[in-house]
Amino acid sequence: MEVKEISKDKNVIIREYLFGKEDIMRLEDKAVAELNRKNYHIEGFRPGRVPKEVYKLRLKDAFYEIYVADEAIKEVEKELDKEEFQLLLPPVIADANFTAEGGKVVVELHTEPVVKFDPTKLKLRKAKEDEVLDGYVDMRIKYVIEENAVLEPKDGEAEEGDLVKVKETVMLGEKKLRDAEEREYVLLKDDEREVVKQLYGKKKGDVVEFERAFEKGDDKIVYKYVLEVEEVYKRILPEFTDEFVKSLAIENIETTEQLKDKFRTEGKEIYDRELAESYRAQIIDQISEISEIEISEKTIERAVENIIDNLKEDGKYDSYVQNYGSEEKLVEELKNYYLNMIKKDLVVKKIAEENDIKVDAEDIKTYAERVSVEWGVSPDRAEAIIKSRQDIRNEVVMEIVESKVAKILAQQAQIEEVSFKEQEKQNEETKEQRE
Incomplete structure (x- = not known):
C-alpha cells in the first residue's frame, strides 16, 4: 500500500491510499473470509465454505467495488489510527475504487486549524466592588431587621x-x-x-x-x-443598634460594625464568585468575534452535514427547518454556529495547553458543592451524579476549564468598571426628560 498526499486546502489534507496487484490478492482473501464468516448463501455450496472464484463469478464487479473495498478501508483506518492527528472531524472516506488490478481509497483529513487570538482585545465590564458590597450589606441589614419585626x-x-x-x-x-x-x-x-x-x-x-x-x-x-x-x-421594626445585634446571639458578633463586617465578608465571597462567572460568560461570548481562523469551507460543510444527519436521526430536522423558515437559512445558521463553536473550543484548548490547565478531583468536588443547592441534592450526591454520568461530567469539566482559562485571560483584557447607581440615575433622568 502506497500513500500519497494529493492536495491541501487550509486545514484539509486529501490523501490517496494506493493498492497494487499483490495488495488486491491479499484483500480478496480477507473479503472471502469475511463473507464466509457471515455465512453468505450461494446455492450448491455449504454456508461458510464458498470458494473465492465462486464469489467472483456470482458477485462480479460488486466483489471488488464493495467487499474488497471494505477490507481496504479497514486497513486504511488502522493505518490512520497509528498516526497522531489533531482532527476536528473523524477521517472521511471520500472515495474507494477497486478492480482486480488495483485500487485506491481517498481520505479527507480535517485537521485542527491554527487559530489567532489576542486577549488584549477582550473588553470586560465589572460592577464597582465597593458599590456592590455596600448594597449587599444594606440588603442583609434590612432583611435582619424585617425578620425580627x-x-x-x-x-x-x-x-x-x-x-x-x-x-x-x-x-x-x-x-x-x-x-x-x-x-x-x-x-x-x-x-x-x-x-x-x-x-x-x-x-x-x-x-x-x-x-x-x-x-x-x-x-x-x-x-x-x-x-x-x-x-x-x-x-x-427594631432599631439597628448594638443591643439589637447582641439579641441576635450570633457567635462573636456583638456590635453593628462587627455585623456589617460579617455581611461584607459574605458579600465579597459572592461578588468574587459571580464576577468570575461573569468574566467567563463575557469572554466566551467574545472569543469568536476577535479570533481569526484558517478553516476550509469543506470542513464546515462536512460538520454541518453531520449535524443535519443527527437532527434527522432524532426526528428534529423538520421542526428546525420550520423554525428557520427554510433549509437554506437553517444550513447558514448551522455554519455560523459551528464556526463560532470551533473558534471558542480551539482558543480554550490552546490557552489550557499553554498553561497546563487540568481538572482534578478537588475541582469536581468544589463544583458539586456549589451546584448542589441548585440541583436540590446533597454535595456528595451531586458529586456522585457528575462522576457517574459521562455526558454531565464532560459538561462540568468543560465549564471548569473555561473558568480557569477565563481567569487567565481576564488578566490581559481591558476591564471597564461600571457604576450601576450612576446608570440608574441616568436612566431616571432620561425618563423624566422624555416625560
Whole structure:
C-alpha cells in the first residue's frame, strides 16, 4: 500500500491510499473470509465454505467495488489510527475504487486549524466592588431587621409596610387550584404583584375578589382569586443598634460594625464568585468575534452535514427547518454556529495547553458543592451524579476549564468598571426628560 498526499486546502489534507496487484490478492482473501464468516448463501455450496472464484463469478464487479473495498478501508483506518492527528472531524472516506488490478481509497483529513487570538482585545465590564458590597450589606441589614419585626394586630386599613394574613383561594373555572391556603403578604410599594396591590386599604374580615387573565397562544386563561383577610398587622421594626445585634446571639458578633463586617465578608465571597462567572460568560461570548481562523469551507460543510444527519436521526430536522423558515437559512445558521463553536473550543484548548490547565478531583468536588443547592441534592450526591454520568461530567469539566482559562485571560483584557447607581440615575433622568 502506497500513500500519497494529493492536495491541501487550509486545514484539509486529501490523501490517496494506493493498492497494487499483490495488495488486491491479499484483500480478496480477507473479503472471502469475511463473507464466509457471515455465512453468505450461494446455492450448491455449504454456508461458510464458498470458494473465492465462486464469489467472483456470482458477485462480479460488486466483489471488488464493495467487499474488497471494505477490507481496504479497514486497513486504511488502522493505518490512520497509528498516526497522531489533531482532527476536528473523524477521517472521511471520500472515495474507494477497486478492480482486480488495483485500487485506491481517498481520505479527507480535517485537521485542527491554527487559530489567532489576542486577549488584549477582550473588553470586560465589572460592577464597582465597593458599590456592590455596600448594597449587599444594606440588603442583609434590612432583611435582619424585617425578620425580627414585632407584629401588632390593628383594626384599621392595611397600609404601606403592614403584614396581611389571608386565606387564599385560586380558581380556574370550577377547579380550585388553591383552597383557603393561609398566606402572608407584606405591603411594599415596590411589590408589583396584583395580589399585594389588592390588599391595600383592606381590613380584618374583608373579602377581596379579582380576576387575572393570561394569554396562552390563541386562548385566554382566567384565574379567579378570593382573599379572605384574617388579620392585619402593623410591623414595628427594631432599631439597628448594638443591643439589637447582641439579641441576635450570633457567635462573636456583638456590635453593628462587627455585623456589617460579617455581611461584607459574605458579600465579597459572592461578588468574587459571580464576577468570575461573569468574566467567563463575557469572554466566551467574545472569543469568536476577535479570533481569526484558517478553516476550509469543506470542513464546515462536512460538520454541518453531520449535524443535519443527527437532527434527522432524532426526528428534529423538520421542526428546525420550520423554525428557520427554510433549509437554506437553517444550513447558514448551522455554519455560523459551528464556526463560532470551533473558534471558542480551539482558543480554550490552546490557552489550557499553554498553561497546563487540568481538572482534578478537588475541582469536581468544589463544583458539586456549589451546584448542589441548585440541583436540590446533597454535595456528595451531586458529586456522585457528575462522576457517574459521562455526558454531565464532560459538561462540568468543560465549564471548569473555561473558568480557569477565563481567569487567565481576564488578566490581559481591558476591564471597564461600571457604576450601576450612576446608570440608574441616568436612566431616571432620561425618563423624566422624555416625560
